[in-house]
Amino acid sequence: MLQLTTVQTPSVNVPRPTKAAILVIGGAEDKVHGREILHTFLNRSGGVEASLAIIPSASREPTIIGERYVQIFQDMGAKQIKVLDIRDRDQGADHYHLSYIEECTGVFLTGGDQLRLCGLLADTPLMDRIRQRVQLGEITLAGTSAGAAVMGHHMIAGGSSGESPNRALVDMAVGLSMIPDVIVDQHFHNRNRMARLLSAISMYPQHLGIGIDEDTCAVFERDAILRVMGRGTVTVIDARKLSFTNQAVVGAEAPLSLHTLQLHVLAHGDRYSLKRFQPLSPKHPETDAKAV
Amino acid sequence: MLQLTTVQTPSVNVPRPTKAAILVIGGAEDKVHGREILHTFLNRSGGVEASLAIIPSASREPTIIGERYVQIFQDMGAKQIKVLDIRDRDQGADHYHLSYIEECTGVFLTGGDQLRLCGLLADTPLMDRIRQRVQLGEITLAGTSAGAAVMGHHMIAGGSSGESPNRALVDMAVGLSMIPDVIVDQHFHNRNRMARLLSAISMYPQHLGIGIDEDTCAVFERDAILRVMGRGTVTVIDARKLSFTNQAVVGAEAPLSLHTLQLHVLAHGDRYSLKRFQPLSPKHPETDAKAV
Numbered sequence: 001m002l003q004l005t006t007v008q009t010p011s012v013n014v015p016r017p018t019k020a021a022i023l024v025i026g027g028a029e030d031k032v033h034g035r036e037i038l039h040t041f042l043n044r045s046g047g048v049e050a051s052l053a054i055i056p057s058a059s060r061e062p063t064i065i066g067e068r069y070v071q072i073f074q075d076m077g078a079k080q081i082k083v084l085d086i087r088d089r090d091q092g093a094d095h096y097h098l099s100y101i102e103e104c105t106g107v108f109l110t111g112g113d114q115l116r117l118c119g120l121l122a123d124t125p126l127m128d129r130i131r132q133r134v135q136l137g138e139i140t141l142a143g144t145s146a147g148a149a150v151m152g153h154h155m156i157a158g159g160s161s162g163e164s165p166n167r168a169l170v171d172m173a174v175g176l177s178m179i180p181d182v183i184v185d186q187h188f189h190n191r192n193r194m195a196r197l198l199s200a201i202s203m204y205p206q207h208l209g210i211g212i213d214e215d216t217c218a219v220f221e222r223d224a225i226l227r228v229m230g231r232g233t234v235t236v237i238d239a240r241k242l243s244f245t246n247q248a249v250v251g252a253e254a255p256l257s258l259h260t261l262q263l264h265v266l267a268h269g270d271r272y273s274l275k276r277f278q279p280l281s282p283k284h285p286e287t288d289a290k291a292v
Numbered sequence: 293m294l295q296l297t298t299v300q301t302p303s304v305n306v307p308r309p310t311k312a313a314i315l316v317i318g319g320a321e322d323k324v325h326g327r328e329i330l331h332t333f334l335n336r337s338g339g340v341e342a343s344l345a346i347i348p349s350a351s352r353e354p355t356i357i358g359e360r361y362v363q364i365f366q367d368m369g370a371k372q373i374k375v376l377d378i379r380d381r382d383q384g385a386d387h388y389h390l391s392y393i394e395e396c397t398g399v400f401l402t403g404g405d406q407l408r409l410c411g412l413l414a415d416t417p418l419m420d421r422i423r424q425r426v427q428l429g430e431i432t433l434a435g436t437s438a439g440a441a442v443m444g445h446h447m448i449a450g451g452s453s454g455e456s457p458n459r460a461l462v463d464m465a466v467g468l469s470m471i472p473d474v475i476v477d478q479h480f481h482n483r484n485r486m487a488r489l490l491s492a493i494s495m496y497p498q499h500l501g502i503g504i505d506e507d508t509c510a511v512f513e514r515d516a517i518l519r520v521m522g523r524g525t526v527t528v529i530d531a532r533k534l535s536f537t538n539q540a541v542v543g544a545e546a547p548l549s550l551h552t553l554q555l556h557v558l559a560h561g562d563r564y565s566l567k568r569f570q571p572l573s574p575k576h577p578e579t580d581a582k583a584v
Contacts, residue, residue, distance in 0.1 A: 060519040154311045162507045164481045164524035165557055171527060187454045192484030198557060213456045213547070232456035233547045237555070244573060246559060255505070258557040265457055265527070265550040267538060279551040281536060 017043055020137045020177060022220040026186040026212030026232065027079045027145030031072055032056040037217045037230055038072060044140040047075040053104045057086045057120045058112025059060055062255055065110050074282040084126075092124025096166050100127050108138045109147030115157050117119025117146055122176060134178060141178060145186050148212060151175060153180040154204050159196040164255040167247070170196040172203065179220055185211045188235060201239050202247040202256050209237030209275075224274040311336055312429045313407060314470060314512040318478040318504030318524065319403055319437030323364055329509045330523055336432040338397025340369040342399055345396045349412045350404025350438040355400050361554045376418075384416025398432045401439030407449050407465060408444055429514050433470060437478050439505060445472040446496050451488040456547040459539070462488040464495065466473060471512055477503045480527060492550050493531050494539040499515050500566075501529030516566040520558045530554040530569055 020043050029037045030288055042050060046275025054069045056062035066083035073081050082104075084097050089095065093112040101107075107130055109117065121127040134141045155175030163169055183204060187195045188211035212218050220226055220249050228234045243260040250256070266272060271280040313336050321329045334342060346361045348354035358375035365373050375394075376389050383389065393399075397421055401409065413419040427431045441447055447467030455461055475496060477489045480503035492506040493501040504510050505524025512518055520526045535552040543549070556571050558564060 021475040132325040138360065161484055162482055163509075164559075189487045190454055192453055192486075194484075194486040195481045208442075216456075231547070244571065250559075255523070255558060255559040257525075257559040257562050258555075259562075261557075263550075263555040265548060265553075267456075267542075267547040267549040268551050270551075 007080045020140045020222060022134060023140070023142035023143060023209065024179075024212060024218045024220065025144035025149050026188055026190075026214050026216045026230075028187070028214035029144055029217070029230070030215050031068070035072065035076070036243060037215070039076060040217070040219070040229065041106060041108065041140065041142040042073055042076050042078055044114060048079055050078055050106050051080040051100075051104040052078055052082070053100060053107045054081065054083045055107060055121070056083060056110045056112070057084065058114060058117035059110055060112065060116070065112070067250065068204055069110060075211075080161055083289055086120055086126070089120055089124060089255070092121055092126040094126070095127050095174045101126060101133070103168075104139060106142070107134075108116060109141070109143035109150065111145030114146040114149040114155060114175070118155065118173065118175060122174070124242050127176060128141040131176065131178060142287065147160060148184050150175040151178045151184050152182045153177045154183050154200070154207060156168060156183065156196065156200050157191070157274065159199070161192040161195060163195060163201065165258070166253050166255055167203065168252040170199045172200060181206075182208045182210050185209070188232065188240075190212050191212045194235070197235075197237060199256060201237050201261075202245055202258055205239035205242045205245070208277075209239070211235035211237070218276070225280070226266075226272040226274055228270045229268055231268075234266045234270075236264040236266065236272055238264070240277065246252045299440070305571055309328045312426075312514060313494060314426060314443070315432065315434035316440045316443050316471075316476055316502070316504060316510045316512065317434060317436035317467055318480055318482075318488070318506050318508045319507070320482075320506035321436055322507050323360070327364065327368070329466055329507070331368060332509070332511070332521065333398060333400065333432065333434040334365055334368050335538075339372060341444070342370055343372040343392075343396040343400050344370055344374070344401065345392060345399045345438075346373065346375045347378065347399060347413070348375060348402045348404070350403055350406060350409035352404065352408070354379065360401060361402065363562060375489070377433065378412055378418070381416060384413055386418070389418050392416060393425065395564060398434070401424075401435035401442065403437030403439060403540060406438040406447060406467070407440040409438055410447065411471060414466070423468065423470060425442055428571070435470075435501055440476050442468040443470045443476050444474045444499065445469040446475050446492070448475065448477050448488065448492050453483070453484040453487060454485060457487045457490040457494065457550070458545050458547055459495065460544040462491040464492060470531045473498070474500045474502050475499070480505050481525065482506045486527070488549060489527075489529060491548060493529050493553075494537055496578060497531035497534045497537070500569075501531070503526075503527035503529070512566070516571070516576040518564040518566055520562045523560075526558045526562075528556040528558065528564055530556070532569065
């Protein structure tokens with residue numbers, strides 16, 4: 001329905017992505033060899049005709065990281081790329097930036113510090129408009145590492161590993177709500193973050209936990225299918241049927257009880273229905289009908 | 293039924309444990325302060341009237357580690373403790389050891405290297421007799437760290453962390469089959485072993501994955517209840533309803549798909565039914581009827 005609406009909009013000169021999606025990347029995506037995930041971002045944004053915005057605001061070296069992604073996407077043939085190098089919140093209302101967002105077809109959030117990214121961009125006119133266009137399916141959004149962490153309404157701001165799940169193991173904050181009902185963790189198995197994601201989910205069991213490994217991408221399609229690509233896994237923790245937790249009654253450092261979670265480990269090519277909350281069988285018709 | 297049978301045996305002078313169990317300890321159990329887990333082992337073995345056997349064969353320093361546990365249990369009031377310091381397989385048929393196993397009420401397997409422990413003791417008359425008496429509910433068995441790893445038929449011999457689940461992440465071997473249908477991992481969240489236990493379970497999805505944190509104990513009761521005590525958590529991975537895995541068709545280092553696992557994180561006081569494969573509600577009558 002929404003896709004039909006976007007086709008009917010009058011701005012005929014703007015390249016129109018036919019398969020807008022949200023790409024949530026677990027960090028350390030391949031930038032040198034096949035660059036499969038970054039190629040997919042470019043393709044979903046309209047290919048060489050795309051108009052890309054790179055937002056490096058999570059990083060404390062935004063010039064360097066912005067330039068790096070410009071170089072990569074230029075190498076792939078992208079003709080129009082702008083770095084929105086936002087370093088204070090006022091720039092989030094900048095007319096130049098806002099008008100570019102109207103014509104752009106793909107937005108890329110780099111890595112860095114997710115608290116910095118949210119501090120600079122949450123609730124700015126720029127980010128509100130990006131969210132609106134993303135949710136209308138008009139532009140493709142990608143975020144890697146810190147840029148992935150901000151995707152949910154609830155965000156993992158930091159944490160630790162090597163402990164039993166406990167609330168003190170994870171620091172929660174408010175994210176950019178691009179996919180409100182998920183809590184994303186990244187560098188997931190690489191940095192042994194299962195216990196911290198479980199700890200986060202104990203506080204918000206109605207939100208789906210999504211742990212994304214490095215050089216791995218969870219592609220959130222418009223039809224509520226999550227598709228996995230890349231070198232690692234995407235771990236889904238579904239606590240909607242949680243039968244018991246001690247979360248509310250124990251101290252912040254006490255080990256957590258979490259009874260009756262569903263867990264899925266998804267690898268390249270796997271798909272998960274965000275409507276039915278279950279993986280699609282590799283032979284399921286919904287699966288075979290799709291390709292990148 | 294079996295407990296009644298043991299009461300009817302003629303050896304009336306042997307202290308009879310009324311609540312024999314298998315205590316699977318995640319390593320690094322408290323040996324200095326409350327010693328809650330070790331106290332429970334002693335109580336389940338008959339208290340101060342217990343006859344204990346310490347088997348330090350997993351360790352390359354069996355004298356030191358054996359003496360340490362002797363000291364601990366003596367401090368607690370145990371009157372009869374023997375170290376079965378088995379250093380070659382022939383000793384597993386030793387008449388002295390075998391006759392002590394007939395009268396003892398509690399056997400403790402220390403930490404060290406689980407492959408060494410199995411290499412020395414698997415399929416010896418001594419271990420066969422211990423298993424028989426444990427499974428008849430005549431003696432209490434405890435194992436910590438390496439001594440915990442050997443409990444299942446399939447055993448995690450080693451492995452790594454910091455990677456997406458993959459078969460090469462874990463080395464499997466054959467354990468001592470005290471609780472044949474489980475695969476135990478220990479130092480679990482402390483050493484970030486979720487990915488390796490998932491990798492193990494991908495190969496044996498009919499076996500229950502049990503990940504035990506340090507200073508934490510999964511008490512396997514005679515009535516098929518697993519009860520948790522200690523400072524951390526016990527993680528249960530139930531793959532019996534696995535809907536898909538790529539395990540059989542991908543390379544050893546390829547990331548694994550594992551769709552539709554049940555996951556439970558259990559903390560102190562929690563109970564899990566090994567018959568119904570679900571946690572018992574804290575208000576469930578089966579729960580309230582039990583105490584250590």
